[in-house]
Amino acid sequence: MDAVRQINIDKRSATLQGVGGAAGGRPYDFLTDVLRMLGTTLTYRRNEEVFGEGEPSDYVYLVVTGSIRTYKLLADGRRQIAAFCLPGDIFGLDAGETHAFTAEAVERSRLVVTKRSTVLALARRDGAFAGELWQIAAAELERAQAQLLLLGRKNAQERVATFLLEMAERTASSDMIRLPMSRQDIADYLGLTIETVSRTISHLEHDATIALPKSRQIELRDKRALAQLNA
C-alpha cells in the first residue's frame, strides 16, 4: 500500500466542493490518474466476463480501449444492459461488497485494474478524493435516471434516436459513429427486440436521417431530426 503514498494528492482536479456539472472534460481526473499509475493492464476477449453479478467487488476498472457492457438478467434470461462503458470510463466501483451487475467485454478490450481497497484507502486519507467517488456514483445515477425516462416513456424511434445521439456525443467523432455492440446489445440496452431496432434504423435510413455504410457504422445526416425525436 506504499505506492499510494507516492501519489501527489494535491495534483487532483476534482474536489468535494468542485463543480460536478462541469462543461467539458471528465471530472474524475484524479481517480483516473490513480488507476493509471497503480493499475495493471489486462486484456479481455470479446464476450469475456470481467465480473459477475454477486461476486465480491475487489477491483475497480478503467476502460483504456474497447467497450464493456454492464447488465442484469431475469431468471428466464431476459437481459437489461444498464450501460456501455467506453474508453475513459470507470466501472466496478460499487459501494457494496458485491457487484450489483455483470460486466462483459463487448469487443476485445484493454482495462486498467486496481484493487478497490487501494482506492478506498486513498479516499480515507483524502476527503476531496472521497468526494470524487461520490461524484462518479452521482453522475452514473443521473445517467441511469435519464435511461429510466427512456425505458419507461419513449417509443422505439425515440429510443434509437437518443441512443445514436448519445453514442455520437460520447465518441466525439460527432457525425460518423462506430458501434462496437451488436443489434442484440442495442436492443437489450433500449428495452426493445433486435427486429425493432433493425427496423427503426432502416426507417431512419430511408428518411435520410442517417446513413449506414456498414451495419456497425452510422453516419448522422440530420441531427436536427434526431434531436427532435430525442424528446
Next chain:
Amino acid sequence: MDAVRQINIDKRSATLQGVGGAAGGRPYDFLTDVLRMLGTTLTYRRNEEVFGEGEPSDYVYLVVTGSIRTYKLLADGRRQIAAFCLPGDIFGLDAGETHAFTAEAVERSRLVVTKRSTVLALARRDGAFAGELWQIAAAELERAQAQLLLLGRKNAQERVATFLLEMAERTASSDMIRLPMSRQDIADYLGLTIETVSRTISHLEHDATIALPKSRQIELRDKRALAQLNA
C-alpha cells in the same frame, strides 16, 4: 457554520470502509443524525413542489412523514417517476449544482431541510462522512439499475408485483400496505398507463393474490405468487 463543529464526528456509524450492503437498518445514520440536528422542519402540501429540475441544489432533504415523488418530464408531458421517498429517506443530495429531477409531495409531508453547503463542509472535514455520501448515491444507483430491468424487460403483471413487494418491504407493515400515491403515480413509476395498472391490480385481486379493502390499501394474500412474478 459553527453548528457543524458541535456534532460529534466520532458518533457516526457508517464509514468509508463500512459495509454498504448491510443486512438490516439504514446505513446512513450519521447523515441522518446531522440532518435531524441541523435541519429545519418544513411541511409541504399534497402535490406541492419541493424543488424543480434544473433549480440550484441548495438543500438536502430528509423525509420525516409523508412521501415524495421524484420525476423527469418529456417535452410533451410524459412523466417518469424515478423514486418514491418514504420516511427515513434522504433526497436532493445531487453532486451537481442543479437538481436533475423534480421533487413533489405525494401527500402532506414533513421534511427536515438542511443547506447542502453544510453537509459538504462536514464531508470536507471528515473522509468517513464523505464516504457516506458516496454510499447514498451508490445505493440509489443500485435501485435505479433494478428499475431499469423492470422498465426494460418486465411485463405489466411483473411490474405491479415488483412494486407491491417493494412497498411492502419498505413500509415494513409487511402484509397490509397503504399506498399514498394515486394510480397515475404508480403508472408513471412503472412505465404503464393508469388503466393497465388498474386492470392488473384487479386481476391480482380476482386471483386472490391480493385483497383491496380500499383502493389505496392492499393486502398481500399470496406473497409466494407475487414473488414468482417478481422475476
Next chain:
DNA sequence: CGGGATATTGATTGATTTCAATGTGAGTGG
C-alpha cells in the same frame, strides 16, 4: 470460397394503449 453469426425484412400476433363509459368515495353545502 464457404459457413456461421449477425442483420434485415415480411407477416402475423398480442400485450398494452387509447378511447369511452361507468363506478366509487370523500368532502361540501343545502
Next chain:
DNA sequence: CCACTCACATTGAAATCAATCAATATCCCG
C-alpha cells in the same frame, strides 16, 4: 343527514405499437 360534486378508479371495446414467428440477406473470418 343526505344529495351533490369532483377527483379518482375501474371496466369495456377498439386501435396500435412492438413482439413474435419466419424467411432471406449480408458480413466477416477462416
